[in-house]
Amino acid sequence: MVSQRRRTTTERSLGDWHPTAAHARAVILASVCGVAAVLGRRPDLLVIAAPLAVAAGWGHLARPRAAVTGRAALGDATLREGGVTTLVVHADPPVRQADGVVTLASTAWVERKPASGIARLDDDGVAVLGLRSLRWGRHRVGTLSLTLTSAWGAFRVGPTDLPDLDICALPLPSAFDTSAPTPHPRGIVGQNRSSHPGSGTEFNTIRRFHPGDRLRRIHWPVSLRTGDLHVTSTFSDEDAHVFLLVDAYSDLGPREGIDGRPTSLDVTVRAAGAISEHFLRANDRLSLRTVGAADVAPIGVGSGNHHLRRVLDTLASIAPATERRDEGEHAIRGVDPMALCLVLSPLIEPTMVALAHTLASRGLTVIVVDTFPEHLVANPANVHESLAWRIRLLSRAAQVHSLTSRGVPVVPWRGPGSLDHVLRDIARRASAPRMSRR
Amino acid sequence: MSEQPTHHGDRPGSPPDGRPDGRPDSRAGGSSAEQPAVTASPSRPATSYRTLRLGAGPEWSSGQLALGAVSTGGAALFLVALYFAAGGFDLIWWLLVLVPVLTLSMAGSGMSLGFWALMLYGWFLLTDSGSFTWWSLPAAAGLLVSHAATALSASMPPAGQLASAAVHRWGRLIGIAFSAAAVVCCAAAAIHGRSLGLGPAAYVIGLVGLAAGVWLVRTNPPSQPH
Known part of the structure; x- marks a missing residue:
């Protein structure tokens, strides 16, 4: 949660x-x-x-006679994957001429420094260990135990295990940027050009001065040439609603963390983080739903840095394939009809293909971002597994074809510019003449 | 047996720099300075140390191995002193020098007590009654050094590194304790061969005083290391 x-x-x-x-x-x-x-x-x-x-x-x-309390505190409990933080351990009160040893047990996706997880208390009774998160998600820091030995090694207290600590590693967003406009903007604070004239930055036309126009909009060359005041008018800037649907049904590939090859869920989560960061920084609104993962709360429409933090925190809490019975009906319920729907999935689970079909059948603008990791089909260390994946991709191609034939673009995740082409196509499609019933 | 180099900046407080500049890798290209809760880390020069794994046992740090060597050296020094004090002994006794290094993993147990009880019993048997020898001074040094090295070894895990401050502190302790042996040795040399005129009552008083000392430092049974 x-x-x-x-x-x-x-x-x-x-x-x-x-x-x-x-x-x-x-x-x-x-x-x-x-x-x-x-x-x-x-x-x-x-x-x-x-x-x-x-x-x-x-x-x-x-012989020390004071009761000693061990305290530990994390420098930062929330960090990006690959980020580092410190774990500070205190012995209170500090014991003079005592040897204090802190031992931090090894745990998954948390790298310790020193690598042995052993540090000595200094004269002030303080020891500092470094921690590095190796993968996004919520991780429990290994068991921390503290031992103090008095002068001549005569008396000892501990080793005593302190209650476990938790860190949250936010997904490290892949590099992402797009210069294409977001379709269907309709807010008032974004950076997307709308089709309505208004206060903005995108040039529209030069027209006669109307009462209420800003003086700084006066276009002096035209005004002098014509003898009447003319002003530069612009299109208004508006924000769009981006709806992210994340596939957490499966996590394909070996989990190697930030320093290794990504799994499908790594690609999905990092892509979702990158897209969220891009659109939220552009003052667009964004909502997030997850399918296939239990205890992941849906994120409603919001914008701004605080909302970005909520989105990343939610992405970090995803545990793959913990809710196999989820058909995704709740996830796509009540989606804004003007939203740009981005479905992030490796498209292995047929349910996600069906959900994309459903969204498209409602008239929503849907783009499927394929997050299948390419290294699975080109693994020289295991040719049989690679062959099996290639066969699976052949069967998946029929599902991808069904989506594209419906007008739903399926684009592989490539980082920056992944969505430029399809977003421009969608913008052109929106401005193209269309048949209407009268 | 394998020797495993471990490259890390093991200075306490230095975070694990996965990259030369201590930052996450280049995949962070899309993030900017406004990233939420990104922890920066100062770059620090990485040092390296080696650990040794004996078979399927735990990894041993160089500091622990050094303590084992010191403990073995103390036992060797004691045996050398005993050899010269006793005028020689059977060669089989020299095998005892291997006991500290073979029992390195049992530094926190009663094994060392049994070992040194055997060594002292050997001294008691092999040296002449009523005699005094200056070789008791290096023997005391060997026993003290071995005792301190074993105690320090038991105070930290096998992979724990020795801090220079701890080494200096223990060195001072050993020096002070050894000065007591030197004082007693000089006193024993001074009074050796002379009659102090002590009667049985003096022995009784001395033993009662020793018993009182032991009673004062009585404690609960020693805790077992985890």
Whole structure:
């Protein structure tokens, strides 16, 4: 769930101090050697036992008596995949002349630094470990345990496991940009040129001055030539509604994280993040629905940076194929008829093809973004698997053809400019003469 | 047995820089300075250290291996001192020098206590009763160094690195404790061969004092390392 609370700080009492085997060794050997030296008239044994007696006495006298609490805090609980943050561990109160060791267990998709996950507390009782997220999603930082050992290694507290911490790695958007206009703009704050004259930046025409026109719009060359005041008129800028439908039915390919080859869901989520970032920064409105993943709340229409954060947070919470019974009917219910519908899917699940057909049959502008990772069909390490995928793509081609024959463009995700061609085609199609019934 | 180089900037506080500039990879090209919650990381020079894996066991850091070597060196020093103090012993005793390194993974157990109890028993058997030898001083040093190295080794995981501050602190502790052995050794050398006129009552008082000392430092049974 998007609203799920993430634990970013934690603390726990480390418990009581206990003597160690080293302290027992020093006490027993010093005592036995002392007795043997006295009874056996062996001054050399007394010499040998003297340092151990010092160690035993020192270790006992320097025994910490304060209860120690271990605290840990994440520098940033939300970061991009591939991003880094710090994990700061405190021992409170700091124990003088004590050796403190912090151990962070290994966990999936979180890289530790040092790689061993072991750090020592400094004199102030503080240790800092580095964390790097290797894949988008919600991850639990590995179990953190803290151990303190007093002078001469005589007494120890811990190792005590602190409650686990969570980080959220937002998908790292692929590079994306488009210069093509978004179809059907109808808002008032966007950057898309509408067909209505108004206040904007896109040139429309030069006309006579009307009362209410801004003086800075006066076009002086034409005004001087004609003898009447003329102004430059523009088209108004409007915002569009972009509807994203994300396929979370499957996650095809080996999961290798940010440093490896992407899975289909990696491509889908990163593409959705990139598209969201692009359109929301252009002041367009955007909504997001997910199909095939449980506990992912739909994101309603919104705009701005805060909305972008919500979208990325929702994308990070996707767990693939956790709701196989989802037919997607809820996802496409109540979609704005003027919205630009972008369906992001590897098109392996027939349900997604059916949903694209349904949206198109409602008269919506639909574009299917194919997020099938190409490396699956060109894997020299496993020719049989590559062959199987190629056969599967042949059967998928019929479904893709059914979409294109219906007028739904299917474009592979290529990053920047992926949608330019189809968006321009859609804009031309909207301005083309069409047959209407009278 | 495999030796695994691990390249990381293991300075505490330095985040894991996956890229030379410490930033995510080039796929971040679409993001700008207004990205939500992007954590920047300063670039730091990466250092490297090696770990050693013995069979299917855990990885051992160079610091832990050094502590094992120091502990073994302490046992060797004790045996050398015993050899000269006793005027020689059977060669089989030299095999005991291998015990600390073979029990490296049991530094936090009672194994070391049993080992040093055996070594001290050997000293008690092989040296003459009532005698004093200056070789007891290097023997005390060997025992102390081995004890400290084992205690420090038990205070951290096998893959843990030694901090220079900890090494210096333990070095000071060892130096101070060894000075006690030197003082006792000088005192023993001074009074050796002389009659102090001590009667049985003095021995009783001494033993009672020793028992009182042990009683004062009594504690619960030692905790088992996890």
